[in-house]
Amino acid sequence: MTARARWTTLGLALLALLGAAQAQGQNKFRLKLGAEGRVCFDCHPDFQDKLKNTFVHTPVKTGTCVACHSPHASSHGKLLAAPTSAICTTCHASVVGAKAVSAHKVVVEGGCVTCHDPHASNNKALLLKPGDDLCTSCHKALGDAVARVKFKHRPVSQGCLGCHDPHGSDKSVRLLKAAVPALCVGCHKPDSPSFARRHANYPVARADCTSCHDPHGSNTAGILFDTVHAPVAAGRCAQCHNAATAPEPLATRRAGFELCRGCHGTMLNEVFAKARVHWPLVDRTGCLNCHEAHASRQKKLVNVEETRLCGRCHRDTTDYQARLAEKARREQTASKVKVEKGAITHDPVRAGSCSTCHSPHASDSVRLLRSASIIDGCGACHDWLKHNSHPMGEKVTDLRNRNRSVDCLSCHRAHGTGYRYLTTFPTATDLCVQCHKQLRR
Amino acid sequence: MPRILSALLALAWLAWLGGEALGAEGDKLRYLTSIYLDAKGGGMRQPEGLACNDTSLVVADTGKGRLLRYTLEDREVKPAGELVAPQLAAPLRVQTTSQGEVFVLDGKARRIVRFGAKGEPLGYLTPEGVPGPTSLVPRSFKIDRNDAIYLLDVFSARVLVLGADGTYQRHVPFPGAYGFFSDLAVDGRGTIYLLDSLRATLWAAAKDAREFSARGNPLRAHASFPTSIAVDRRGVLWVTDENGSGVVLVAQDGSVLGRQLAMGWTEGLLDTPGQLCLNDKGLVFIADRANNRVQVFAIVR
Numbered sequence: 001m002t003a004r005a006r007w008t009t010l011g012l013a014l015l016a017l018l019g020a021a022q023a024q025g026q027n028k029f030r031l032k033l034g035a036e037g038r039v040c041f042d043c044h045p046d047f048q049d050k051l052k053n054t055f056v057h058t059p060v061k062t063g064t065c066v067a068c069h070s071p072h073a074s075s076h077g078k079l080l081a082a083p084t085s086a087i088c089t090t091c092h093a094s095v096v097g098a099k100a101v102s103a104h105k106v107v108v109e110g111g112c113v114t115c116h117d118p119h120a121s122n123n124k125a126l127l128l129k130p131g132d133d134l135c136t137s138c139h140k141a142l143g144d145a146v147a148r149v150k151f152k153h154r155p156v157s158q159g160c161l162g163c164h165d166p167h168g169s170d171k172s173v174r175l176l177k178a179a180v181p182a183l184c185v186g187c188h189k190p191d192s193p194s195f196a197r198r199h200a201n202y203p204v205a206r207a208d209c210t211s212c213h214d215p216h217g218s219n220t221a222g223i224l225f226d227t228v229h230a231p232v233a234a235g236r237c238a239q240c241h242n243a244a245t246a247p248e249p250l251a252t253r254r255a256g257f258e259l260c261r262g263c264h265g266t267m268l269n270e271v272f273a274k275a276r277v278h279w280p281l282v283d284r285t286g287c288l289n290c291h292e293a294h295a296s297r298q299k300k301l302v303n304v305e306e307t308r309l310c311g312r313c314h315r316d317t318t319d320y321q322a323r324l325a326e327k328a329r330r331e332q333t334a335s336k337v338k339v340e341k342g343a344i345t346h347d348p349v350r351a352g353s354c355s356t357c358h359s360p361h362a363s364d365s366v367r368l369l370r371s372a373s374i375i376d377g378c379g380a381c382h383d384w385l386k387h388n389s390h391p392m393g394e395k396v397t398d399l400r401n402r403n404r405s406v407d408c409l410s411c412h413r414a415h416g417t418g419y420r421y422l423t424t425f426p427t428a429t430d431l432c433v434q435c436h437k438q439l440r441r
Numbered sequence: 442m443p444r445i446l447s448a449l450l451a452l453a454w455l456a457w458l459g460g461e462a463l464g465a466e467g468d469k470l471r472y473l474t475s476i477y478l479d480a481k482g483g484g485m486r487q488p489e490g491l492a493c494n495d496t497s498l499v500v501a502d503t504g505k506g507r508l509l510r511y512t513l514e515d516r517e518v519k520p521a522g523e524l525v526a527p528q529l530a531a532p533l534r535v536q537t538t539s540q541g542e543v544f545v546l547d548g549k550a551r552r553i554v555r556f557g558a559k560g561e562p563l564g565y566l567t568p569e570g571v572p573g574p575t576s577l578v579p580r581s582f583k584i585d586r587n588d589a590i591y592l593l594d595v596f597s598a599r600v601l602v603l604g605a606d607g608t609y610q611r612h613v614p615f616p617g618a619y620g621f622f623s624d625l626a627v628d629g630r631g632t633i634y635l636l637d638s639l640r641a642t643l644w645a646a647a648k649d650a651r652e653f654s655a656r657g658n659p660l661r662a663h664a665s666f667p668t669s670i671a672v673d674r675r676g677v678l679w680v681t682d683e684n685g686s687g688v689v690l691v692a693q694d695g696s697v698l699g700r701q702l703a704m705g706w707t708e709g710l711l712d713t714p715g716q717l718c719l720n721d722k723g724l725v726f727i728a729d730r731a732n733n734r735v736q737v738f739a740i741v742r
Binding site for chain 2: 247274314
């Protein structure tokens with residue numbers, strides 16, 4: 001051994017000694033070897049089986065259980081070192097981009113274990129179930145519909161992740177990997193002759209494909225939504241739009257309700273013969289405020305299901321109903337009675353069946369009520385009205401206001417009040433003495 | 442010296458105006474009286490609109506398809522006949538001119554019917570020279586002190602400004618994103634205000650502005666479904682909350698000054714209020730629709 005080699009060996013030995021001394025200093029709790037995780041298997045032997053899975057979470061594989069669990073005590077379930085909503089993001093912070101246009105609710109809420117096994121799985125990405133089974137375990141209705149439909153969209157059969165990003169999307173709504181129509185034209189070439197022929201030669205390459213087509217498949221050829229506007233079904237686009245060869249082919253021939261009047265003249269004439277019209281019907285959007293022009297999942301081509309349709313504009317009413325429903329739920333929970341008597345919410349309002357009482361297009365009655373008489377309107381559902389002992393009707397004057405007669409709204413409010421039986425005062429006594437003042441104590 | 446004097450006067454005027462506007466924060470409505478009957482002793486039914494000045498009041502008795510006139514003398518309201526015309530099926534909004542003419546928007550025909558100062562029907566208001574699109578559907582309208590007519594045209598999404606004779610003067614398009622505009626108001630300086638009922642927001646366009654800009658934050662915390670707006674001579678906006686049965690006072694910058702009144706049947710309370718009108722004597726008239734009456738309040742501080 002040369003002198004140089006001797007000095008090198010001596011230096012390395014010194015460095016090793018220093019390193020060992022430092023390591024002893026760091027391990028101030030004198031932890032056993034493998035205390036970060038390997039010793040856990042002594043008591044949790046079933047985890048050895050987990051390790052046999054095809055895909056194992058790296059901290060599990062390296063025996064670093066303390067990466068997620070606190071070994072002595074914790075304020076969180078399963079001795080987790082942090083809340084479930086935060087623990088995964090300590091390592092996987094970037095699953096939803098800062099500029100995400102849309103994000104999966106379950107991800108935002110930190111429910112990673114809804115889809116992933118935090119230890120190990122035989123499915124890629126530690127997923128709990130393979131393929132679309134995982135998605136349809138929550139999106140059951142959609143899964144059932146996809147399985148049932150007559151005309152299927154091939155990418156859907158190949159997996160949800162063909163179009164959707166399961167965590168979030170920087171590109172589009174609904175977790176789509178690209179916005180429509182960019183997503184669609186990736187497969188469907190708009191310049192192909194068959195595409196042009198099927199779309200009556202209209203330049204729809206930049207149109208919203210989902211205004212006609214159901215991307216998850218449908219029972220109508222061409223995966224059009226199940227309710228198709230007759231001119232669309234017949235390929236008569238020019239009935240509403242300019243000719244395909246016109247400078248602005250997609251522009252409509254007329255604006256607002258005037259366009260629809262060409263075919264739906266009888267219906268619109270009936271509407272305009274009423275004293276009061278639903279004003280959105282006569283604005284620049286007209287019928288399309290509530291209806292789709294081409295196709296819809298809903299009957300009568302309405303934009304969304306009836307339960308949500310009116311609430312999109314009349315938010316004050318739907319928000320109030322939600323608050324009342326919550327109040328009813330809280331009161332029922334706190335109550336010792338099995339079912340509290342007297343509803344706080346009115347069923348048709350809570351269910352969004354506004355058209356039970358209101359006419360959506362026009363009416364001769366105030367508030368677009370179907371019935372001119374409040375008593376008749378309520379009586380359509382509430383038979384007991386016919387034998388109510390309290391005098392009611394046009395000839396019975398409300399003692400609080402000489403220009404009002406007594407009807408259901410003298411004591412109740414159809415959209416609720418926060419009190420049971422939808423009464424305008426909390427107790428029957430409070431209510432009755434509003435008119436019968438002589439009985440006040 | 443005259444310049445300094447003018448500047449001082451201008452400053453004093455601005456300070457007075459500012460003080461008046463600030464003072465609106467302490468405004469309260471004191472109930473004065475309610476109007477229930479016409480000249481023949483018949484009751485109103487669902488009145489939605491009204492117009493007023495210092496000496497007269499015109500009420501749209503919507504449920505009965507007629508207009509009722511009243512005279513005002515020392516805060517006393519006296520019936521002065523009714524106006525009826527075949528064109529009037531559902532009168533919704535009323536305005537009067539400086540010459541005493543009455544203009545009323547009919548909800549069924551969605552056109553504006555005119556009456557002369559003596560109550561004689563003068564047919565429909567026909568706007569002249571309006572640029573395309575020619576179709577228009579007025580949801581509301583206002584007439585300013587110079588008798589210029591401001592039409593809220595929901596079909597063509599614009600506010601049309603017409604001369605007293607109905608000739609087109611200019612228009613201001615609606616802003617890009619909005620819910621539904623139910624009413625408009627015009628202040629003494631010619632600023633046009635729009636009321637978006639669905640989003641409970643206010644928009645404004647100064648006299649020569651070409652577009653509307655949002656004023657303040659949404660009024661959602663103060664108003665459920667605002668449908669009518671009026672402006673007093675100080676520039677304070679009076680917004681009627683139809684579903685919430687109240688009145689919200691808003692400063693020109695969009696800040697909320699307060700909320701007045703509440704839902705009820707008895708006098709001094711409202712049930713589904715419609716149009717509101719203020720006169721120069723400090724009286725406030727409110728079409729109390731579901732209560733089948735018009736209520737009169739005085740502004741007190």
